[in-house]
Amino acid sequence: MTVETQARNAKLAAIVPVPEDREFSFSADDYAFLRAMLKQRTGIELGPTKQNMVYARLAKRLRKLGFKSFRQYIEFIGSEEGRDELGTTLNALTTNLTKFFRENHHFEHLGSTALQEIRARATTQGRRLRIWSAGCSSGEEPYSIAITLLRAMPDIKQWDAKILATDIDTEMVRRGAEGVYSAAALDGIPPDIAKKYFELYGADKIRLCDEARGLISFKYLNLIGDWPMKGPFDAIFCRNVVIYFDKDTQRTLFDRYANLLVPGGFLYIGHSENLFGITERFKLLGRNIHRKIA
Incomplete structure (x- = not known):
């Protein structure tokens, strides 16, 4: 162990106290x-104070697999035998916090402004519409986009309209594709929207209507890896994702987004994120809504 590593670990120990009575x-x-490992494989950078969070998220995996320490678990996921477990590890360390119509002003802008511009272009470019939800988590964001399209475009069946929803967490992709949620997920959603676009699914669950589910393709994607899609997209939602990336990764990511957007296309990012010092390929329209300019 180098002197630098010893110093770093000592500093980390001072920041994050380790409970004496931990099971592992x-x-x-x-x-x-x-x-x-998480940074290398996903681009996500955990801060020095997240040790307790990581412990809490992985302890149940150690318990289930019968390991006595995190060192044993780390050796396992690095082995051929534990290759499948590595995906479970990455899933557990990926933050998934979302809800329907979170930061609703983005969906209002999509319905009232972005779609009107896309309609205007249709006279010369055809009725093609593509939207990408990058970092879709369990699906609430892309379904909110789908509902927005259905409400704003009564003629949507006459369009070639598709929503791509991607996430690095394979369990979240599965749940999103299923489209089933706890009935409590409807809290805060206007009754007319809840009644029209959701249906009862068992005793205490709800499911998105066929029309909303039919608009979306859920796919696994690592944002720092290869992107198989060609685009172009009319709008991209990447909200509360880049806060986990360093600045260099953010620069690369937003440059790739710009390359896949149509001229004048829209980029929606999270309330705690900004593009200052990251890229000059977008113009801020307000409330973390950006337009591609280059």
Whole structure:
């Protein structure tokens, strides 16, 4: 272990106290390894104070697999035998916080402004519409987009309209494709929207209507890996995703987004994110809504 590593781990230990009564041993070196692995494979960068969060999310995996320490678990996911478990590890460390119509002003802008511009272009470019939800989590965002399209475009069946929803968490992709949620997910949704676009699914669950589910394709995608889609997209939603990436990764990511957007296409990002010092290929329209200019 280098002097630099020892100093870093000592600093980390001072920032993140380790409970004495933990079920599994979890050293600063273990945490440093998991941080580096997550950064390398997904671009997500955990801060130095997330050690307890990582412990909580992975402890049940150690318990289920019968390991006594995080060191044993780390050795396992690095082995041929544990190759499948690595995907479960990445899923567990990926943050998935979302709800229907979160930051609703984005969906209002999509319905009232973006779609009107897309309609105007249709006279010369055809009735083609493509929207990408990048980092879709369990599907609430792309379904909110689908409902927005259905409400704003009564003639949508006459369009070639598709929504791509991608996430690095394979379990979230599966859940999104299923389109089934707890009935509590309807809290805050206007009754007319809930009645028209959701249906009861068992005793305490709801499911999106066929029309909404039919607009969306859910796919696994690592944003820092290869992108098989060609675009172009009329709008991209990438909200509350890049906050986990370093600045260089953000620059690359937004440059790739710009390359896939149509001229004048829209980019929606999260309330805690901004493009200042990251890219000059977008113009801020307000409330974290951007238009591609280059």
